[in-house]
Amino acid sequence: MLTRKQHELLMFIHERLKEAGVPPSFDEMKEALNLRSKSGIHRLITALEERGFIRRLPHRARALEILKLPDSASAGYAQRGRGFSPAVIEGSLGRVSEAAEPADLPTGISVPVMGRIAAGVPISAIQNHSHNIQVPPDLLSRGDHFALEVRGDSMIEAGILDGDTVICRKVDSADTGDIVVALVDEEEATLKRFRRKGASIALEAANPAYETRIFGPDRVRIQGRLIGLIRQY
Numbered sequence: 001m002l003t004r005k006q007h008e009l010l011m012f013i014h015e016r017l018k019e020a021g022v023p024p025s026f027d028e029m030k031e032a033l034n035l036r037s038k039s040g041i042h043r044l045i046t047a048l049e050e051r052g053f054i055r056r057l058p059h060r061a062r063a064l065e066i067l068k069l070p071d072s073a074s075a076g077y078a079q080r081g082r083g084f085s086p087a088v089i090e091g092s093l094g095r096v097s098e099a100a101e102p103a104d105l106p107t108g109i110s111v112p113v114m115g116r117i118a119a120g121v122p123i124s125a126i127q128n129h130s131h132n133i134q135v136p137p138d139l140l141s142r143g144d145h146f147a148l149e150v151r152g153d154s155m156i157e158a159g160i161l162d163g164d165t166v167i168c169r170k171v172d173s174a175d176t177g178d179i180v181v182a183l184v185d186e187e188e189a190t191l192k193r194f195r196r197k198g199a200s201i202a203l204e205a206a207n208p209a210y211e212t213r214i215f216g217p218d219r220v221r222i223q224g225r226l227i228g229l230i231r232q233y
Contacts, residue, residue, distance in 0.1 A: 002048075002051070002070060005033060005044055006047055006048055007070065009029060009032075009041070009044045010048055010053055010054065010069065010070070012024065012029065012032045013029070013054070013066060014066055014069060016028075017159065021179055021226070022157065022158050022206070023063070023064040026038045026041050026042075045064070052067060052068065053066065053068055053070075054067060055067055057156075063156070063157065065159060108134030108135060109134065109135050109136075109137050110134060111132060111133055111147050111167060112129045112131075112147065113129070113130050113131050113132065113133055113146070113147045113149065113165070114129055114130070114146045114147065115128065115130060116149045116151050117148035117150060117151070117189055117190065118151055118190045119150050119152040119153065119154045119155040119156075119160055119190075119191045119192075133147055135147070135167060135230070139227070139228045140169075140227070141169055141227060143171075144169070144170035145168065145169055146168055147166065147167050147168070148166050148168065148181065148191070149164075150166055150191065154191075154205040154206065154207045154210045155192070155193075155205065156206065156207050157207055158193070160206070163231075163232070164230070165229060165230045165232075166191065166226055166228070166229045167226070167227055167228040167229060168181055168223075168224030168226055169227050170223070170224050171223075171225050172221070172222050173222055174194040174225055177193065177194070177195070178226070179226040180192065180193075180225050180226065181222070182203055182220050182223070183220070183223055184219060184220055191226070192204055192205060192213075193206060194222070200216060201214070201215050201216075201217055201219075201220045202214045203215070
């Protein structure tokens with residue numbers, strides 16, 4: 001059983017992770033809960049960690065991971081995108097149909113895994129469809145989806161770890177701040193945060209050990225936008 005403030009903080013962290021892909025700062029948490037000092041936030045986080053709702057990742061700034069949510073929320077899934085109305089998937093890329101009724105909804109939606117993606121030094125282009133995974137319906141939005149297995153540590157401060165499976169919506173454009181699957185020079189695939197730098201495109205890591213790479217717009221093709229991830233324990 002969580003106290004009201006513990007529940008408020010857990011849901012605030014969860015919503016911020018969904019919207020921005022990174023946990024809120026202690027100052028943001030303090031303001032959101034209307035507390036006078038950060039020490040209160042420290043106590044709440046410690047209580048949530050002791051109860052198994054969150055985990056602090058060592059040696060990483062602002063690194064909080066949600067392990068489970070109260071009541072109906074699914075444990076083990078880190079959600080990064082907004083939910084959607086109940087629907088079903090059709091087709092090989094997980095297309096969500098808007099016509100489905102809740103009674104037709106499966107317990108999991110099959111999404112194709114298209115190989116590995118580098119969260120670090122770019123690797124060769126995304127491989128062919130290898131297998132499918134079952135994804136909770138509320139993790140997906142409408143459209144085509146695919147999954148990739150993450151290799152590398154360049155996105156750890158965005159909560160994306162080596163070995164995670166990222167769920168992406170298939171798109172060919174992105175807004176500044178989106179975490180995207182980018183194909184560089186039609187041969188290198190990487191998972192990075194997308195930013196525009198004048199007429200150029202910057203692919204930004206979430207790890208200070210990696211430099212931001214800047215390319216001309218004709219060298220980068222967006223293949224997908226991150227909407228969630230699945231982590232195995």
